[in-house]
Amino acid sequence: MDRVMSQTRSDNPAVRGPRYRYVVLAMLILAYTFNFLDRQILGILAGSIKAELKLTDTQLGLMGGVAFxxxxxxxxxxxxxxxDRVSRTWIMTAALALWSGFTMACGLAGGFWSLFLSRMGVGVGEAGGVAPAYSLIADYFPKSQRARALAVYSFGIPLGTALGVLFGGLIAAYVNWRFAFLAVGAAGLVLAPVFRWVVRDPVRGGMDAEPGAPATPPQAPAMGRVLATILPKPSFWLLALGAACSSICGYGVAFWLPTFLQRSFGLSLPERSMFYSAIALIGGVAGIWFGGVLADRFGRRSKGAYALAPALCFLVALPCFLLAMNVxxxxxxxLLFLIPTGLNLAWLGPVVAAVQHLAPASMRTTTSALFLLINNLLGLAVGLWFFGYVSDLLAPRYGAESMRHAIYFGLGFYVLSAILLIVASRRLKHDWVD
Structure with missing residues (x-):
C-alpha cells in the first residue's frame, strides 16, 4: 500500500528536481556510515573485549564474522x-532502528554467547540496509552517473569504519568498551525517524525511461523469475565470487589491522584508533571515488572496464600491503597503508554498478541482495574467522607476530579475485541489460 501511495506523490526524481537526489544520497550515505560504524567497531574494541571476556582470536573472528x-x-x-514490492524507505528505517538497538545490546553482553547473539541481531538489522539503497540510487540517478553515485554512497564504508575505530577506541580508552557500543547504538536510533521523514521512495525504473516518456513502475517479478534471469549469467557469478575473494581479505584486514598495530607496532589504544581511522578515511574515500570515476570513464568504451579496473587495483594493492607492514x-x-586501503575499496562503484545492469529495474533490489549474499557470506563469515584462526594456529611458532603472518596468507585472495574479475570483464558485454 505504501508503495502505491509513494507513486502518487510525484516521487520521480525528474519531477522533484535534481537537488533532491543529492539530499537523498546524503541520507543514504549517513545510514551506510552507521551501518559500518556499528559493524566495524568490534575490531578496535577486540583487545579490550578479549581481555575482559577471556576470548581467543578465533572466537573474536567468529563474533565479527560468522555471528554477523x-x-x-x-x-x-x-x-x-x-x-521490490513495498516501500524501500520503510524497510531501511526499520533496519536502521533494529541494528542500532542490537548494537546497544552488545554493550550489555556478559560473555561469548551473549555477545555472539547480539552480533547476530546486528546482522539481522543490517540485512535490510544495503540492497534497497542500491536500488534507490539506481532510481534517482541516470545510467551515466550511477557508478559514481554508487561509489559516493560507498563512502559510508570508510566513514563508518573511521568513526567506529576513532570514537570506539577513544571511548573505550577513556570510559570502557561497553559504553562505546551503547553510545553509537543510541545515535543510530535517533537517526532512524529522520531518515524516514527525508527519503521518499521513487518510481522504479523512472530514470531508465526514454526522455519525455512517462515513468511507469514495473511489476515486481516472482523470485523464480529473478533467479532464472540472473543465475545463468556467468558474469554475475564471476563478479560475485571475485568481489567475495577481495572481501575475505578486505574485511579481514580491516578487522584485524588494529590488532596487528598493537602487537607488531606497539601502538596504544588511542594511538591505533587515530592511526587506523585516518588511514580508513583518507585512503578509503580516495579509492572508492577513483574506482567509480575510472569505471564511468572507461565503461563508455567497454563494459568490461567495470570489472577490469578493480582487478588491476587488487594486483597493485598486494605488494603495497606487504611493504607497509614491513617498514x-x-x-x-x-603513507604506504593509504595506497592499498584505497585500492582495496576501488571495486565498489564499478562492480556494484555492473551488477545493477545485469537485470531489469524491477529485479535490481533482489539481484543486489543475491550479489551481497555471496560477497558477504564468504567475505564476512570466512574473512574475519580465517585471519583469527590462522593467527591462533601460528601463535606457538610466531607468538605476538602471528597476526602479521596470518595477514600474509590472507593477501593471496587478492590474486584469486583479480583472476575472476579479469574473466568477468570478457563476459559483461554479453550479459549487460541496458
Whole structure:
C-alpha cells in the first residue's frame, strides 16, 4: 500500500528536481556510515573485549564474522524481494532502528554467547540496509552517473569504519568498551525517524525511461523469475565470487589491522584508533571515488572496464600491503597503508554498478541482495574467522607476530579475485541489460 501511495506523490526524481537526489544520497550515505560504524567497531574494541571476556582470536573472528554474516546474508534476499514490492524507505528505517538497538545490546553482553547473539541481531538489522539503497540510487540517478553515485554512497564504508575505530577506541580508552557500543547504538536510533521523514521512495525504473516518456513502475517479478534471469549469467557469478575473494581479505584486514598495530607496532589504544581511522578515511574515500570515476570513464568504451579496473587495483594493492607492514617508520607505514586501503575499496562503484545492469529495474533490489549474499557470506563469515584462526594456529611458532603472518596468507585472495574479475570483464558485454 505504501508503495502505491509513494507513486502518487510525484516521487520521480525528474519531477522533484535534481537537488533532491543529492539530499537523498546524503541520507543514504549517513545510514551506510552507521551501518559500518556499528559493524566495524568490534575490531578496535577486540583487545579490550578479549581481555575482559577471556576470548581467543578465533572466537573474536567468529563474533565479527560468522555471528554477523549468518543472518545478515541469508535474510538479505527475502528482505530485498519484499523491498521490490513495498516501500524501500520503510524497510531501511526499520533496519536502521533494529541494528542500532542490537548494537546497544552488545554493550550489555556478559560473555561469548551473549555477545555472539547480539552480533547476530546486528546482522539481522543490517540485512535490510544495503540492497534497497542500491536500488534507490539506481532510481534517482541516470545510467551515466550511477557508478559514481554508487561509489559516493560507498563512502559510508570508510566513514563508518573511521568513526567506529576513532570514537570506539577513544571511548573505550577513556570510559570502557561497553559504553562505546551503547553510545553509537543510541545515535543510530535517533537517526532512524529522520531518515524516514527525508527519503521518499521513487518510481522504479523512472530514470531508465526514454526522455519525455512517462515513468511507469514495473511489476515486481516472482523470485523464480529473478533467479532464472540472473543465475545463468556467468558474469554475475564471476563478479560475485571475485568481489567475495577481495572481501575475505578486505574485511579481514580491516578487522584485524588494529590488532596487528598493537602487537607488531606497539601502538596504544588511542594511538591505533587515530592511526587506523585516518588511514580508513583518507585512503578509503580516495579509492572508492577513483574506482567509480575510472569505471564511468572507461565503461563508455567497454563494459568490461567495470570489472577490469578493480582487478588491476587488487594486483597493485598486494605488494603495497606487504611493504607497509614491513617498514620500520610509523610515518612511512601510514603513507604506504593509504595506497592499498584505497585500492582495496576501488571495486565498489564499478562492480556494484555492473551488477545493477545485469537485470531489469524491477529485479535490481533482489539481484543486489543475491550479489551481497555471496560477497558477504564468504567475505564476512570466512574473512574475519580465517585471519583469527590462522593467527591462533601460528601463535606457538610466531607468538605476538602471528597476526602479521596470518595477514600474509590472507593477501593471496587478492590474486584469486583479480583472476575472476579479469574473466568477468570478457563476459559483461554479453550479459549487460541496458
Amino acid at each position: 554474516a549468518l543472518l545478515y546474508t541469508t535474510l538479505a534476499v527475502p528482505i530485498a524481494w519484499l523491498a 620500520p617508520s610509523r610515518v612511512w607505514a601510514f
